[in-house]
Amino acid sequence: MFGYRVPAPDEAMLISGGRRGLGGAPFRVVTGHGKFVLPIFRKTRFLSLAMMESEVVEKCVTRQGIALTVRAVIAFKVGNDHESIVNAGQRFLSDQEQMSVLTGRIFAGHLRSIIGSMTVEEIVTERQKLATEVLDTSKSEMAKIGLHVDSLQIQSIDDGSTGYIEAMSRPHKAAIQRQAQIAQAQATQAAAEAEQAAARKQAEYARQTAVVQAEYNAEVDRAKAHADQAGPLAMAHAQQEVLAAQTELALKQAELREKQLIAEVVKPAQADAERIRVLALAEAERMKIQAEAAASYDRVALDRMLIDQLPQIVKEASAGLAGANVNVLNGADGLGEIAAGLVGQGLTILDSVRKNLGGEPVGSDVEPYRGSGHRDDDGPVDIR
Incomplete structure (x- = not known):
């Protein structure tokens, strides 16, 4: 729009003509808006609010009388407040480059004044202290001309050809060199120790690898030997089982043969021995009866005694056969034959006794055994 002016963000628009500005200023200040x-009736000028810098290279003398060349850089700008813009506009609006020149001169003076009250050691070791003191002393003076200092940096301090700073730094350099040599030696030693440790670890790893390899080879050899022995061991085990089976079979055959010998030899021999014992007992009984009969001449009493003793004789004979191994082949018929044989054996014994006594055979006046029954003196005999 014609006649409408807008300042840049880093500018202040100064309008002169017409009524005065705030505080009696000869112009009105406009920032941030149009x-x-x-x-024709108003005149517009613009004042920069951007950051500016000024470099100072000043030769200063310390409290010790040693000349130092100090290089510093000041960063400054016009203040954002209305008063600072008015002050700066009245002084620098026509020639804004003069702000850097004037700022450099102001700081050069304060720098010479402050360095003159300090020693070289303080200046070298306490640069920040120097910069802070220069800023504090120049702040009020800079505010009067509408400028605000953001920072002051001491870039370099040079004593020229005097060599004072270098001499001052020699002990520190020597200490630093000594520390550097010590650090280098320590680093070399640490490197050597690390190499030795690495070599030991490598040797230990090689040893462990060799041990593991040897154990693996031994395990392989054992497995191979076990596999080679598996066939013969299996065959030997099979033969051992065959021998065990043959031994068990031989033992069973021996037990069977023992039982057969007992049945075929021992038991019959025991039966014969028992039969002989019974006959001997019968003979002894016969002689006893014969002696008693001869003493009494009572033939009838003798026969009666023989008849009375017959059941006992048969009982003894049957007792003798009780432990014998008697094989019954025909079932009930065979058992009847055995019983008939026992009775006949008893009659034979009795008949033999009578013959020796000169009497009649038993069968002539004694009826054969027909089972259980009883009669008086002339009846059948009850053999139990």
């Missing part, structure tokens, strides 16, 4: 300005 303003309608009447042409």
